[in-house]
Amino acid sequence: GENVEQHPSTLSVQEGDSAVIKCTYSDSASNYFPWYKQELGKRPQLIIDIRSNVGEKKDQRIAVTLNKTAKHFSLHITETQPEDSAVYFCAASRRGTYKYIFGTGTRLKVLA
Amino acid sequence: GAVVSQHPSWVICKSGTSVKIECRSLDFQATTMFWYRQFPKQSLMLMATSNEGSKATYEQGVEKDKFLINHASLTLSTLTVTSAHPEDSSFYICSAREAGEKQGFTEAFFGQGTRLTVV
Numbered sequence: 001g002e003n004v005e006q007h008p009s010t011l012s013v014q015e016g017d018s019a020v021i022k023c024t025y026s027d028s029a030s031n032y033f034p035w036y037k038q039e040l041g042k043r044p045q046l047i048i049d050i051r052s053n054v055g056e057k058k059d060q061r062i063a064v065t066l067n068k069t070a071k072h073f074s075l076h077i078t079e080t081q082p083e084d085s086a087v088y089f090c091a092a093s094r095r096g097t098y099k100y101i102f103g104t105g106t107r108l109k110v111l112a
Numbered sequence: 113g114a115v116v117s118q119h120p121s122w123v124i125c126k127s128g129t130s131v132k133i134e135c136r137s138l139d140f141q142a143t144t145m146f147w148y149r150q151f152p153k154q155s156l157m158l159m160a161t162s163n164e165g166s167k168a169t170y171e172q173g174v175e176k177d178k179f180l181i182n183h184a185s186l187t188l189s190t191l192t193v194t195s196a197h198p199e200d201s202s203f204y205i206c207s208a209r210e211a212g213e214k215q216g217f218t219e220a221f222f223g224q225g226t227r228l229t230v231v
Contacts, residue, residue: 034219034220036222041225041227042224042225043205043222043223043224043225044156044205044222045222046219046220049219089155089156097161098144098161098209099146099158099161100146100156100158100207100220101158102148102155102156102157102158103155104154104155105153105154105155107153
């Protein structure tokens with residue numbers, strides 16, 4: 001079945017350093033890849049997304065890259081800040097089903 | 113962004129009773145809503161896809177007679193946990209995507225979640 005693997009499960013970085021989270025998907029028909037940030041007890045919030053017809057997208061300190069051939073995509077956060085600390089989820093979606101398959105999550109801790 | 117409201121935010125119920133959770137899209141129409149379950153420190157597991165005016169589609173391993181889903185209008189979907197037991201205690205989150213041709217590439221908006229505790 002459809003599956004999204006996410007690594008690492010936990011990540012600690014010093015404030016100002018970069019953080020990279022990687023996901024691999026199994027469904028080659030997936031064409032939309034959002035990234036969500038979830039703070040404790042709160043709803044997931046979209047931080048960036050990428051479509052299958054694009055290889056890279058950037059929004060200020062956040063960027064996402066997509067390698068369709070290898071079926072993996074990555075989240076890059078530069079100049080990390082303590083408020084970036086949260087759980088990050090990647091997801092993959094296929095046009096037609098519209099449902100998201102989420103990765104297992106990465107708990108990011110930015111140390112001041 | 114669009115707003116999805118989920119109610120209640122938290123509920124405590126006795127074992128054996130049923131609990132209804134509502135998910136509303138406040139400023140857009142959603143032909144499709146999704147129900148997820150999240151255990152502490154774990155990912156969001158898709159339970160079912162709720163389609164307006166038709167039966168929900170359940171993921172493998174999810175009991176449809178236990179988790180009743182109704183999507184009676186373009187702005188409201190409900191999840192009823194029937195005969196709840198302590199193992200049903202979890203964080204339930206709904207999401208909705210806007211209806212229309214863009215669905216393949218549009219953001220899904222999440223409700224604030226419902227923490228269910230069965231005692």
